[in-house]
Amino acid sequence: MSAAQKRAGIIKNRIASASLALSDIVAAVDQIKTTSQDIARVSSDEKEEMAAINKNMLNVLQLARRNYTAGTAATKSREFLEQHLLKMNGLLQRFRT
Numbered sequence: 001m002s003a004a005q006k007r008a009g010i011i012k013n014r015i016a017s018a019s020l021a022l023s024d025i026v027a028a029v030d031q032i033k034t035t036s037q038d039i040a041r042v043s044s045d046e047k048e049e050m051a052a053i054n055k056n057m058l059n060v061l062q063l064a065r066r067n068y069t070a071g072t073a074a075t076k077s078r079e080f081l082e083q084h085l086l087k088m089n090g091l092l093q094r095f096r097t
């Protein structure tokens with residue numbers, strides 16, 4: 001085998017090694033791209049879920065405010081009725097005596 005043939009063989013092996021390395025690099029880049037897309041999708045899903053949670057929290061806050069308003073109205077009504085019951089008891093006491 002001549003020196004030129006040996007050099008050609010070495011170059012051929014280096015080209016094959018370089019091709020394998022490039023193939024591995026392409027596979028790694030594809031994997032990174034897939035992972036990046038997965039992260040983007042999950043991030044988008046989380047954003048939608050956070051928006052839903054925020055909406056639910058606003059609904060809970062709105063219901064709490066309504067309950068507070070209803071509770072305040074019920075307390076005022078109870079106080080009003082107690083005052084009128086006391087007045088009615090006073091009137092009944094006058095008629096009984």
